[in-house]
Amino acid sequence: MKAREIEILRYLLHHRWTHYADIAAATHLSERTVANYLDLLAADVTPYGVTVERKPSVGIRLTGSRSGKQKLGLLVQAKGGLTSQDEREHYLEVKLLLTDRPVTLQQLADDLFVSRSTVEGDFKAVKQRLQQQGVTIRSSHTGVAVTATEEQRRHLIAQLLRQYWGDNLYVKQTKDGQLMQNVQLPRQLQTFFLPALVDGVMAAFAEFTEQTHxxxxDYEFQSLAIHLVIAYKRAEGTPVPPARDPAELRPETRVLLALLAKHLHLQLPPSEQDYINLHLTNMLDQNQHPLTVSADADTAVLSEQLTAWLRDLQPDSELLQGLTLHLASALYRLQAGLSITNPYVAEIKxxxxxxxDTALALTKQLRTAYRVTFNDDEVCYLALHFASFFERQPRRRRIETVVVCSSGIGTSRLLAQRLEERFADSLHITRTIGLAELLKNGVHAQLVxxxxxxxGVAAPVVxxxxxxxxxxxxxxxxAIQQLTQTARTDSFLQLLPSDMVVVTNEATAYTDVIPAIATRLGEHGVTASPKVVTQAAVARENLASTALKDVAIPHVSPELIQRSAICLWIAPHGIAWAGGATVHLVFFMAVNQAAEQDLRHIYAVINQIIDDETFCRTLSQVPDAVAARQKLTDYIERSHE
Structure with a gap:
């Protein structure tokens, strides 16, 4: 079969009755071309016991044996169908969220052209993921169906779309030379959100900006575009909404709605029109009055507030300016009830x-001053400003270096100067000595x-x-890389001695584990206030869980820590953590300012462990603390080989 036939076949396999116009929109072909390819396809599917049925005024569909359709489905898969588990799971999730009526697992298996047992495994993962989001799936003799509000359905579908939106966004030039954004969604989502729908929304936006200026x-565009794609999908097949008084909407909203109707040939119900009107009103008002949350909250006052709140951090002007500009927009949005989704929340956290954590602490001040609530999406956008600020700060301890030269003082100074120029960020040259001093006093440094x-000297010599x-x-x-690598490894292991590792077979909750860890920290002189540490750590988890996959990383303010340490709590039977997660490993980060230089490397080690699910399982099954410490040592040493 030709590529176009495969594309049309894929569409027909996922739809029952359809029409020439629908296929043309989905494949970007003319209806005449679609008709020609259907003629070819009709001949090609006959050997499979399948027929292309075309009924005037009714539509087009594939009929025939299930086994024949399954074979055609496998053919489509071989040409780029839904072959991965992630693709199938995302297909099932959207299918269930968009469908109000029960559907059987066999029907889902037929849709995906896989065995029922394969779908059962995929469905189990989808069910668990939806339950974590507060959505239940009911089962009956008629099939499975989602029990959720319309708001929940749209929110979860939007989350899936956002996963792909940024990576599949591109810019193209229209026939009249205008540049416009577009999105090519993956195949498992194109089944539900046809390219014609996405293209229509994008084209309407492009014309709207050209006409209204x-x-x-980027945030506003993505949020509104995804909302519209979902809204139009949900509006398919619904009765034409009653006309409304145009005066109720602002002029820009009327323009956008007219352009959407032009490109998509479908009217939105009044509730959707009101949302668009609200979004545009807040955006346009914000551009005219960047910060109007309270009478005295102009950007100058906000900047002064940030300077006071962040005094201990010693912020530079770049951080203050970036936060002020960001918050001038964010505070207005949040006051209006509009929050922007951040697709990188998990990665940032x-x-x-x-x-x-620094951003989270700032939002407490902002919530008190402006009476707005920041969710994780908004906190993570603020975190990026702080991450950039931390990147600008000197973060590496320079290696104490002694230069030994036997060719005279002039040569030694030249060598030292060249080393300082070339390795200023890495080396701290403490002395330049000659051979006589070396023989008399020896040398004591990290590097020679x-x-x-x-x-015969302890330090490495180059x-x-x-x-x-x-x-x-x-x-x-x-040599610098080797010393740095050793320092990184040691900084993690030195903070985690065997007596700071606990292995327990009790299945508990984070509200039990954190006090036990705090008590141990107090017994070892890490903190003088175990009770305060407990309260702070539990409050932090309730605010935003630190659970990531099978690992939790609770921590507290450095001011509560007398000496830095890491406590590892291992629970083979699992710990019920904040936010509904279950973890088996807990790395409690009890670090103060003295360990600040090593934090980047310590978290790099922990992130490596989090990513290695096999090692996490192995570590969670060790018999005792000594074995756990040895497993970690061996693992870290192997990773640096």
């Missing part, structure tokens, strides 16, 4: 924990760079030419 930022070979050739510079770089 209203512009959307996991990879930028310090920045996330010498123009002569030296044996032998170089006094003029520091490119090859010499490479050898110095390798």
């Amino acid at each position: 209203v512009t959307f930022n 996991r990879n930028l924990p310090v920045a996330f 760079i010498s123009t002569i070979p030296i044996e 032998t170089v030419n006094p003029l520091l050739s490119p090859a010499d510079a490479q050898h110095v770089t390798a």
Whole structure:
């Protein structure tokens, strides 16, 4: 079969009765071309016991044996169908959320052209994911169906669309030379959200901005576009809504609705029109009055407030300016009840924990001052500003280095100067000595760079030419990397001795585990206030759970910690954690300012462990603390080989 036939066949396999116009819209072909390909397809599917049925005024569909359709489905899969588990699960999730009536697992298996047992496994994962979102699935003799409000359905579908939106966004030039955004959704979503629907929304936006000169930022555009794609999908097959008084809507809303109707040939119900009107009203008012949450809350006052709230952080002007501009927009949106979804929440919480916690602390001040609530999406956008600020700060301890040179003071100074210029961020040259001083006093440093070979000293020695050739510079770089790597590994393991590891067979909850960890921290002199640490850690978890996959990473303010340590709590039978998660490993991060330089490396080790599900399972089954510490040591050493 030709590629176009496969595309049409795929569409027919996923739809019962359909029409030439629908197939044309889905495949970007003319209706005449669709008719020609259907003629070819009719001949190609006959050997499979399948017929292309075409009835005037009724529609088009495939009829024939189930086995024949399954074989055709396998053919489509071989040409780029839904072959991965993630694709199938996302298909099932959207299918169930969009369907009000029960559907059998066999019907779902037929839709995906896989065995019933395969669908049962996929369905189990989807059911668990939906239940974590507060949505239940009821089963009966007629099939399975989702029990959820319309708001819940749309929210969950929007989450799925956002997963793909950014990665599949592209810019194209229209026939009249205008540049416009577009999105190519993956096949498992195209089944429900036809390319013609997405293209129509995008085309309407492009014309709208050209006619009204209203512009959307990336966040506003994505939020409203996804809402419209879902709204039009939900409006399919519903009665034409009653006409309403245009005066109830602002002029820009009327323009956008007219353009959407032009491109999609469908009217939205009044409730959807009101949402668009609200969105545009808030966006346009915000552009005219960037911050009007309270009478005195202009950007200058906000900047002063941020300076006071973040005094201990010693923010630079770039951080203050970035936060002020971001919050001037965010506070207005949140006051109006409009929140922007952040597709990178999980990644930010996991990879930028310090920045996330700093942002979370700031939102407490903002909530009191402006009476608005920040969800994780909004907190993570603020966290990016803090992450950039932390990146701008010196974060590496320079390696204490002694330079040994036997060619005279002039040569030694030249070598030291070249090393400082080349490795200013990595090396701190404490002394430059000659051979006589070396023989008399020896050398004590983390690294020795010498123009002569030296044996028998504790520190690593790099032998170089006094003029520091490119090859010499490479050898110095390798030594720096080796020392840095060792420091990173040691900083994690040194904070986690065996007596800070607990293995328990009791199945408990985080409200039991955190007090037990705090007590142990107090017994080992890590904190003087176990009760305060417990209260702070539990409050932090209730605010935003630190659970990631099979691991939780609770932590508290550095001010509560006397000396830095990590406590590892291992529970083979699981711990019921905040937010509904179940974890088997808990790394309690009890670190103060003294360990600040090592935090990046410590979290890098923990993130590596989180990603390695096999190692997590192995670690969660160790018999005792000593075995756990040895497993970690071996694992970290292997990762740096």
